[in-house]
Amino acid sequence: MEENIKKYFEYLKISRLATIDELTGLKNKRAITENLRRELAIRTYRDVAVIFFDLDNFKIINDEYGHQAGDKLPAAIGKILKSSLRSYDIIGRYGGDEFVLILPDTDMSRVLNVAEILAQSIGHNALIHNEKEISISSSFGVASLKDNAAYIEKTLKIAGLEEIYEINNPARTDWQKIENIKFQISELLLQMADTALYKAKQTECNKCGFVSKDPHDFLKNRCSKCKSTELIKGRNKIVAFTS
Numbered sequence: 410m411e412e413n414i415k416k417y418f419e420y421l422k423i424s425r426l427a428t429i430d431e432l433t434g435l436k437n438k439r440a441i442t443e444n445l446r447r448e449l450a451i452r453t454y455r456d457v458a459v460i461f462f463d464l465d466n467f468k469i470i471n472d473e474y475g476h477q478a479g480d481k482l483p484a485a486i487g488k489i490l491k492s493s494l495r496s497y498d499i500i501g502r503y504g505g506d507e508f509v510l511i512l513p514d515t516d517m518s519r520v521l522n523v524a525e526i527l528a529q530s531i532g533h534n535a536l537i538h539n540e541k542e543i544s545i546s547s548s549f550g551v552a553s554l555k556d557n558a559a560y561i562e563k564t565l566k567i568a569g570l571e572e573i574y575e576i577n578n579p580a581r582t583d584w585q586k587i588e589n590i591k592f593q594i595s596e597l598l599l600q601m602a603d604t605a606l607y608k609a610k611q612t613e614c615n616k617c618g619f620v621s622k623d624p625h626d627f628l629k630n631r632c633s634k635c636k637s638t639e640l641i642k643g644r645n646k647i648v649a650f651t652s
């Protein structure tokens with residue numbers, strides 16, 4: 410009996426580790442994907458928003474201040490996230506300095522607001538490392554089920570999202586197909602938020618229109634193509650997904 414209990418607790422520990430990111434205590438990539446799937450498997454058509462974000466200067470901080478500072482940062486961000494979000498929001502670290510948030514019953518205007526608040530609190534909570542203050546900024550990509558419904562319907566070739574969620578005739582419904590579509594929606598929504606983040610990270614030259622995500626293309630805040638300093642910097646930005 411005792412052996413069984415021991416095994417049971419061992420099992421609990423292992424299954425917890427399988428879903429938790431050790432550095433931050435947030436959900437890991439696998440758990441995030443599963444949670445989003447579950448949120449979208451629900452049988453009513455309600456909004457779900459996804460935020461994908463990362464730190465603008467993470468690589469520079471790692472290079473300049475070492476990996477110890479680089480390790481401290483995600484943990485500090487994790488604390489900010491936990492204290493800023495609702496208990497039923499799902500918070501995860503996707504890897505490195507990338508974070509994903511799933512906000513049930515949240516529409517586009519509200520999710521933009523949440524991203525704004527998070528951007529500010531991350532910006533205000535500078536990291537102190539070896540008595541030096543390291544300032545942090547972050548960029549956000551957001552997508553929501555309802556706001557991006559037309560794009561989702563077109564991409565997955567479905568007549569209407571509402572029909573996937575509000576089933577009129579259960580007896581004549583191919584449930585396997587519905588489940589499959591819901592799974593595809595969850596993958597797509599994550600991808601859309603990631604695409605929006607990719608856009609947020611791009612720097613654009615106002616003069617010649619050159620666009621790149623690589624900071625080396627804009628060394629010393631200068632466009633490598635036309636030498637202009639009029640840049641729309643790919644940092645500290647919030648971008649909503651548009652097709």
Ligand SMILES: [Zn+2]
Pocket residue numbers: 614615616617618619632633634635636637
């Ligand atoms: Zn240029």
